[in-house]
Amino acid sequence: MKGYLALHTGEIFEGEIFGDIRTMEGEVVFNTGMTGYQEVMTDPSYCGQIVTFTYPLLGNYGTNPLDKESRRPALSGIVVGDLCCNPSHYLSIQSLDEMAKEFGLPVLSGIDTRAITRLVRDRGEVYGRITANLEETKGFIGKPTIHPVDQVSTRERQFYPRNGPHVVLVDFGYKASILTSLLESGCSVTVVHYQTRFQEIEQIHPDGIVFSNGPGNPKDLLPYMTQLKKMVEAYPTLGICLGHQVIALIFGGNTERLPYGHRGSNHPVKELTTGKVYITSQNHGYVVTDDSVDRGSLMVTYRNVNDGSIEGLKHRFLPIMSVQFHPEAHPGPNDTAHIFSQFIQQCLHIGEKSYA
Template structure:
């Protein structure tokens, strides 16, 4: 079946359609990873977006039951150069096309994804329509997607590893990846996942040893109404934030955020620890970033910087046990160079808990 992509910049692409035949619209973004399409597909941070894979061959090792990052994909659609319909891997249970059909996602194949990437890099914020109806191409009116976190956050508390001997972590869910939860559980923690709208009183009743602010989709300023409660929470517990969680921590302490020209989405982004000078390769997926000049008027200090564009990649509070990073130390997909940050956070929670109970 023929399918079409029309961009808000006016370009039209024609290719082969797979998956759900329903139209979809969303922000068009690109991911530069050579592998990890299953993790990308199921990452809630892509809610409301149409993902373009720059690597030409996608789907060649299929889809397994182990590498999902959420219960169901939140992205709107996929654009690929060459979709493999006959994957080969001992763990593969389905093809990418089959999974797209099962979850109602449209996939357009046979597209020059490098051309789309160049458009997004040049124009910045680009929206698209995926459709099988050519008659709809001329009438497409782009609509920015806003306030997507409520659609990917849990609706009620969920507790894991109830009898763990380690610290109890409250994971505030803005669209968390399963790998974050896995790292905390592997570190011996009891974890309670809480909705994004959690209040300070609810956290106090939970009596955790630490707070974890997850990744998630969208503009961090969409969550401005939550910042007051979140600030009260993190000021009273050891806290770590990732991606959107990092941006929210920065906002609540007086920093500002801005949209990147075309985002960081891929598995090989170098970041530098400004304290040690060591460089790490990281997995990233974000379209917004903390303004570096705004750190000067806040109680936060820079810990990591992006080697390529010098953007803020990590901060920590000057007096409280609060730290955050823009990149993904849990990886999946991507390198786990910075996985030690989970162990550092867990040790901080243990140390603080021991002082509290002494």
């Protein structure tokens, strides 16, 4: 069946529609990863977005129960150059087409994804509509997703027991791989809604706090900064992606929208203290502005090699650190997995506890 991608900038792309044929709208972004489409598809940070994959072939290894980053996708659709509907992999239980159909997502194939990527790079903020109805391509305006963090944050507190330090994961739209990384390191983890108040956190008696990744503009979370600041000042804290931006805002920093975002599993980041370069997995459309960082309280720890943007912060006096990239990767290299170890050591040191 024919399908269309209409952009608010006036362009219309025609292809073949798979998955669910319902009409869906969202911000159009692109991801440069060669693999990991299932992880991208289920990453809550893509809430309300239409993801264009720059790699030409998608779906060739199918989908499986192990690589989901959430229970169900939060994105609005997928655009690919060539969709494989007959995957081959020993773990595969569904094709990408079948999974998209199960979760009500349209997949548009046969599209010149390079043209869309160039357009997003040139225009920046681009909104699109995927539809099987040519008439619905006319007059499309587009608008941002409202309160995306609220759409993906957990409604119920979840506890995962282990024998190590107890970490509270504040859920702005966390990837399952972050939870997995903490559990595999021996941490007990309690996942809480992002609006949980500090008094409730105190009652949990954690050894540390993790601010997760998530979708949308970090300034949407400004109404909750008072409670979040109390948390980071009381416990060792690690911020990841959106969590990194929240920490910057807590300490007086500012964030702004990137021209076209960093999304993929091949972004080089330099650690400033050692000069070492890591290849990282990233997914963010906003960045902490350089001139807004209070050097008296925060130090920049990592920078993006490509554009020089801030990729990490560390508090000079408190056990607080944050990274713009994803140390849990998935998809992508695990070059920076040691960041979890550094955070856990802070939890152990501050808590003055010994764990079996």
